[in-house]
Amino acid sequence: xxxxxxxxxxxxxxxxxxxxxxxxxxxxxxxxxxxxxxxxxxxxxxxxxxxxxxxxxxxxxxxxxxxxxxxxxxxxxxxxxxxxxxxxxxxxxxxxxxxxxxxxxxxxxxxxxxxxxxxxxxxxxxxxxxxxxxxxxxxxxxxxxxxxxxxxxxxxxxxxxxxxxxxxxxxxxxxxxxxxxxxxxxxxxxxxxxxxxxxxxxxxxxxxxxxxxxxxxxxxxxxxxxxxxxxxxxxxxxxxxxxxxxxxxxxxxxxxxxxxxxxxxxxxxxxxxxxxxxxxxxxxxxxxxxxxxxxxxxxxxxxxxxxxxxxxxxxxxxxxxxxxxxxxxxxxxxxxxxxxxxxxxxxxxxxxxxxxxxxxxxxxxx
Amino acid sequence: xxxxxxxxxxxxxxxxxxxxxxxxxxxxxxxxxxxxxxxxxxxxxxxxxxxxxxxxxxxxxxxxxxxxxxxxxxxxxxxxxxxxxxxxxxxxxxxxxxxxxxxxxxxxxxxxxxxxxxxxxxxxxxxxxxxxxxxxxxxxxxxxxxxxxxxxxxxxxxxxxxxxxxxxxxxxxxxxxxxx
Numbered sequence: 001x002x003x004x005x006x007x008x009x010x011x012x013x014x015x016x017x018x019x020x021x022x023x024x025x026x027x028x029x030x031x032x033x034x035x036x037x038x039x040x041x042x043x044x045x046x047x048x049x050x051x052x053x054x055x056x057x058x059x060x061x062x063x064x065x066x067x068x069x070x071x072x073x074x075x076x077x078x079x080x081x082x083x084x085x086x087x088x089x090x091x092x093x094x095x096x097x098x099x100x101x102x103x104x105x106x107x108x109x110x111x112x113x114x115x116x117x118x119x120x121x122x123x124x125x126x127x128x129x130x131x132x133x134x135x136x137x138x139x140x141x142x143x144x145x146x147x148x149x150x151x152x153x154x155x156x157x158x159x160x161x162x163x164x165x166x167x168x169x170x171x172x173x174x175x176x177x178x179x180x181x182x183x184x185x186x187x188x189x190x191x192x193x194x195x196x197x198x199x200x201x202x203x204x205x206x207x208x209x210x211x212x213x214x215x216x217x218x219x220x221x222x223x224x225x226x227x228x229x230x231x232x233x234x235x236x237x238x239x240x241x242x243x244x245x246x247x248x249x250x251x252x253x254x255x256x257x258x259x260x261x262x263x264x265x266x267x268x269x270x271x272x273x274x275x276x277x278x279x280x281x282x283x284x285x286x287x288x289x290x291x292x293x294x295x296x297x298x299x300x301x302x303x304x305x306x307x308x309x310x311x312x313x314x315x316x317x318x319x320x321x322x323x324x325x326x327x328x329x330x331x332x333x334x335x336x337x338x339x340x341x342x343x344x345x346x347x348x349x350x351x352x353x354x355x356x357x358x359x360x361x362x363x364x365x366x
Numbered sequence: 367x368x369x370x371x372x373x374x375x376x377x378x379x380x381x382x383x384x385x386x387x388x389x390x391x392x393x394x395x396x397x398x399x400x401x402x403x404x405x406x407x408x409x410x411x412x413x414x415x416x417x418x419x420x421x422x423x424x425x426x427x428x429x430x431x432x433x434x435x436x437x438x439x440x441x442x443x444x445x446x447x448x449x450x451x452x453x454x455x456x457x458x459x460x461x462x463x464x465x466x467x468x469x470x471x472x473x474x475x476x477x478x479x480x481x482x483x484x485x486x487x488x489x490x491x492x493x494x495x496x497x498x499x500x501x502x503x504x505x506x507x508x509x510x511x512x513x514x515x516x517x518x519x520x521x522x523x524x525x526x527x528x529x530x531x532x533x534x535x536x537x538x539x540x541x542x543x544x545x546x
Contacts, residue, residue: 024533025488043531045512065510
């Protein structure tokens with residue numbers, strides 16, 4: 001697994017944001033630096049030493065070339081640095097807050113009460129990001145800090161015209177007053193990922209453990225639509241909502257036809273998803289019928305529907321084209337049965353923390 | 367009269383109306399005419415879908431296919447002594463002010479282009495050269511590794527170069543490799 005947190009030593013005291021530059025393999029050493037850059041000076045198999053105006057930063061356990069261009073949030077007293085932006089990755093996500101107003105049965109990142117405002121650090125990180133990055137904003141529920149979030153997006157979209165954002169939100173905190181603010185954003189470059197689990201509000205509300213959530217999502221989606229936002233609906237497939245998936249497809253195509261895409265997602269075995277695994281995991285290799293019907297309906301009505309986090313071999317061959325490799329690089333793995341599989345290069349595999357007994361009855365390419 | 371009563375419910379039944387009126391713009395919001403009209407909004411980014419599904423290659427960028435969890439807690443709750451630094455939020459201003467600047471901003475922020483392929487090519491050449499001089503016997507894979515680092519340290523020391531363990535311009539010259 002690619003580490004997101006590194007062991008470090010530094011002579012600085014306060015937390016700071018820094019970009020690592022190695023300048024290895026270039027013929028001249030007159031680099032142009034910003035005040036946020038730290039330059040590689042010495043490296044062994046165990047550590048790499050970088051120096052900048054903030055002092056020296058010693059990074060352990062990873063080769064200097066693997067962190068070149070990375071943007072770190074360094075917390076000196078903890079001896080750790082968070083890799084806010086990994087230069088060689090297309091899967092960078094900034095955690096806006098750990099607070100949330102829902103408590104989803106399968107939450108992969110269970111909420112916490114405390115909140116630390118990281119936006120100032122995130123702004124620096126985004127400005128230091130490599131070209132054409134897509135940056136995820138997640139939580140918790142990012143729109144609990146809606147005004148800060150929208151201001152952040154406004155400034156970053158203007159400052160970095162090459163960067164796209166993907167915001168994961170339950171969309172329940174938007175109101176009509178936000179239309180003006182949303183209208184000022186370059187919304188072509190922001191994709192709003194919004195979870196909807198069922199067209200039956202009882203089922204949806206029960207999954208997110210918040211009465212009235214379904215109606216609030218509907219309102220939020222209306223406002224996003226009215227603002228012209230790009231929306232990605234996200235439906236985690238689980239035992240409680242599997243049977244209703246075809247109905248949900250009908251609902252999406254009639255009531256939410258304005259969405260850019262609809263992602264039907266397999267369950268992630270972490271957080272509450274791990275605790276509730278047995279009551280939630282739906283073996284889509286056996287029960288694909290409900291998924292297939294939902295996909296057929298949605299696609300036939302022009303919805304860009306896709307399957308996220310499904311190992312390719314668990315899908316009927318003619319549905320594999322709808323399952324792009326979606327598991328982020330740093331948490332992707334394959335099981336022993338995947339050795340020598342011809343689909344592996346196109347397959348997202350498993351989450352690193354998926355049980356070794358993976359639960360798919362039909363597995364492997366036959 | 368009777369007919370009118372039946373018109374709307376039958377439209378609803380046929381799925382022609384949004385289920386609730388919240389899905390419809392009830393009143394246009396007033397923002398001094400700056401906003402885009404619904405026409406502008408919908409002409410922007412909506413491609414024609416001929417076969418009911420855009421081809422796989424046009425699934426925009428795969429970067430936007432993401433699973434959900436992000437990184438970790440930046441400040442773990444178990445903090446024994448650590449006090450969160452409470453960065454002061456800067457009010458919106460058109461000019462970016464770096465809130466965590468540790469040094470006076472000398473140069474503007476530079477956006478780095480991706481150069482991973484080029485770097486791999488150079489590493490491969492360095493590996494090959496070090497292999498032939500006897501400072502490396504690992505795989506020729508274009509990747510830096512602990513074996514490469516210790517090989518570089520030893521080579522630089524033997525050749526009286528600055529000992530850094532990194533691929534410096536001096537090292538490239540010594541190995542007769544031209545970069546750029």
